[in-house]
Amino acid sequence: MWNLYGESLPSDATTRVEIAPVVDIFAADEDGPLSWQDRALCAQTDPEAFFPEKGGSTREAKKVCQSCDVKSECLDYALAHDERFGIWGGLSERERRKLKRRAV
Numbered sequence: 001m002w003n004l005y006g007e008s009l010p011s012d013a014t015t016r017v018e019i020a021p022v023v024d025i026f027a028a029d030e031d032g033p034l035s036w037q038d039r040a041l042c043a044q045t046d047p048e049a050f051f052p053e054k055g056g057s058t059r060e061a062k063k064v065c066q067s068c069d070v071k072s073e074c075l076d077y078a079l080a081h082d083e084r085f086g087i088w089g090g091l092s093e094r095e096r097r098k099l100k101r102r103a104v
Contacts, residue, residue: 036073041065051086058092065090 037043041064042050049061065071065087075089079100084093091099 034077036070036077039070040074041068042074049087058087061087062090 042061045064049064052058052061065074068074068090071089073089075091075096077083078088078091078096083096086093088096
């Protein structure tokens with residue numbers, strides 16, 4: 001038997017391995033702080049539309065956001081977590097920066 005460093009262990013040595021509990025981060029939590037994501041329309045569309053290349057169009061993503069029921073929760077999340085890329089809550093990175101500057 002060998003240890004993690006490749007050193008040989010005596011033949012009578014026993015190894016105890018403890019495994020950390022597994023947490024399902026994707027489990028639906030209807031009351032959790034991210035439960036709004038399950039209802040987000042962007043989860044049902046092409047994610048590339050929400051992360052366009054520099055200078056690319058944001059029109060398609062913003063159109064989806066306009067009819068989304070959790071648009072405000074999405075924007076709140078993006079602002080609280082300083083999301084710097086993509087369309088969140090119907091706003092681009094630049095629009096979110098401008099909004100944060102006005103709020104200060």
